[in-house]
Amino acid sequence: MNKQKIITISREFGSAGRTIGKSVAERLGVPCYDEEILQKVASESGFHPDFLKDQGEYYVSRPFFSSAVAGKNANGYSLQDEVWMVQSRIIREIGERESCVIVGRCADYLLRDIADCLKVFIHADMDFRAKRIVEVYGEREDKPLKRLADKDKRRKKFYKFYTGMEWGDAKNYDVALDSGRLGIDTCVDLIVDLYERKQ
Amino acid sequence: MNKQKIITISREFGSAGRTIGKSVAERLGVPCYDEEILQKVASESGFHPDFLKDQGEYYVSRPFFSSAVAGKNANGYSLQDEVWMVQSRIIREIGERESCVIVGRCADYLLRDIADCLKVFIHADMDFRAKRIVEVYGEREDKPLKRLADKDKRRKKFYKFYTGMEWGDAKNYDVALDSGRLGIDTCVDLIVDLYERKQ
Numbered sequence: 064m065n066k067q068k069i070i071t072i073s074r075e076f077g078s079a080g081r082t083i084g085k086s087v088a089e090r091l092g093v094p095c096y097d098e099e100i101l102q103k104v105a106s107e108s109g110f111h112p113d114f115l116k117d118q119g120e121y122y123v124s125r126p127f128f129s130s131a132v133a134g135k136n137a138n139g140y141s142l143q144d145e146v147w148m149v150q151s152r153i154i155r156e157i158g159e160r161e162s163c164v165i166v167g168r169c170a171d172y173l174l175r176d177i178a179d180c181l182k183v184f185i186h187a188d189m190d191f192r193a194k195r196i197v198e199v200y201g202e203r204e205d206k207p208l209k210r211l212a213d214k215d216k217r218r219k220k221f222y223k224f225y226t227g228m229e230w231g232d233a234k235n236y237d238v239a240l241d242s243g244r245l246g247i248d249t250c251v252d253l254i255v256d257l258y259e260r261k262q
Numbered sequence: 263m264n265k266q267k268i269i270t271i272s273r274e275f276g277s278a279g280r281t282i283g284k285s286v287a288e289r290l291g292v293p294c295y296d297e298e299i300l301q302k303v304a305s306e307s308g309f310h311p312d313f314l315k316d317q318g319e320y321y322v323s324r325p326f327f328s329s330a331v332a333g334k335n336a337n338g339y340s341l342q343d344e345v346w347m348v349q350s351r352i353i354r355e356i357g358e359r360e361s362c363v364i365v366g367r368c369a370d371y372l373l374r375d376i377a378d379c380l381k382v383f384i385h386a387d388m389d390f391r392a393k394r395i396v397e398v399y400g401e402r403e404d405k406p407l408k409r410l411a412d413k414d415k416r417r418k419k420f421y422k423f424y425t426g427m428e429w430g431d432a433k434n435y436d437v438a439l440d441s442g443r444l445g446i447d448t449c450v451d452l453i454v455d456l457y458e459r460k461q
Contacts, residue, residue, distance in 0.1 A: 075433075186433045231432050234274075234385045237440045239432035249459055253452060260448055 071171040076214035077192030080185035088164040097166040122220035172226040184239040191243030270370040275413035276391030279384035287363040296365040321419035371425040383438040390442030
């Protein structure tokens with residue numbers, strides 16, 4: 064266990080988890096890693112950031128048949144597995160190096176043995192999130208509730224596939240907060256408070 | 263929605279949820295309902311408190327066959343259903359009357375529409391809880407880990423049966439805390455803080 068202190072933020076899509084992570088990091092004067100991880104994975108793997116955005120957090124369905132059809136390489140890994148391996152290494156390097164906030168990407172799981180993590184989960188009800196994704200990301204062809212249901216399902220599946228744990232199960236986190244009910248500012252205050260209490 | 267403010271505390275067995283509830287109530291100067299509910303149910307239903315202790319929170323398996331074997335009355339209710347109905351009415355009466363802390367007994371679900379509840383879930387890992395139940399309740403014939411696994415399973419099933427929701431799923435609570443990782447005092451401070459922020 065190293066001396067740096069890390070906050071990992073897992074979050075439901077549209078729950079303001081990223082915004083909360085950035086505010087917490089600012090208040091604490093530590094870096095917040097989110098898109099930055101994606102850029103690092105892109106530069107080390109050669110994949111385009113747009114491709115990685117999906118592959119790094121959302122389960123991509125795998126065809127059942129031959130390895131050629133399933134897009135697996137000679138070692139039996141899919142493209143998503145390769146992204147997972149590069150991304151995991153980058154997150155572990157960050158975790159071994161510095162105190163910071165890391166948003167998403169199973170960082171809670173990846174850093175479980177190498178750093179003193181405060182593991183946070185942010186969630187909110189569908190109404191709060193639907194309103195927020197339209198505000199933040201704008202209208203899309205799919206209706207907000209459909210977008211949320213699809214994202215939730217694929218993040219949950221990704222987390223389960225690579226960690227073996229249930230995404231959103233309270234017992235995987237030190238603290239789980241409903242950002243819709245408590246308010247974004249309260250969530251930030253509370254996480255900062257918990258971080259500062261850590262030895 | 264009434265003006266009283268209520269904290270409901272759902273908790274894993276041995277996670278110190280009751281201790282946390284009592285400390286929060288003391289700090290806020292409001293009553294904490296736990297065993298008191300059991301006493302009220304006993305006096306209104308005629309059942310013995312020892313019998314109610316189990317029936318009011320832990321699923322009791324129901325035989326599959328005839329109503330006589332299954333212990334159902336003429337209305338098709340089991341003894342546990344009858345306990346549930348008396349207990350639910352008592353919890354709703356408390357919720358309509360006063361600001362307070364209520365530990366366990368699906369109060370989060372029962373009060374969802376009639377009061378401004380802060381819904382809390384307290385959990386901790388098996389080691390923390392196993393150590394604690396031996397300290398608090400002493401040694402029993404069954405080993406601590408077996409006792410925990412059995413209690414968890416039956417509370418989960420009880421909650422699911424009467425509320426239709428998943429016990430311990432972060433999204434059912436405003437805040438879920440790991441009392442083993444954060445410490446009991448920190449959990450108390452944090453819940454008091456959240457309660458005081460409520461309008």
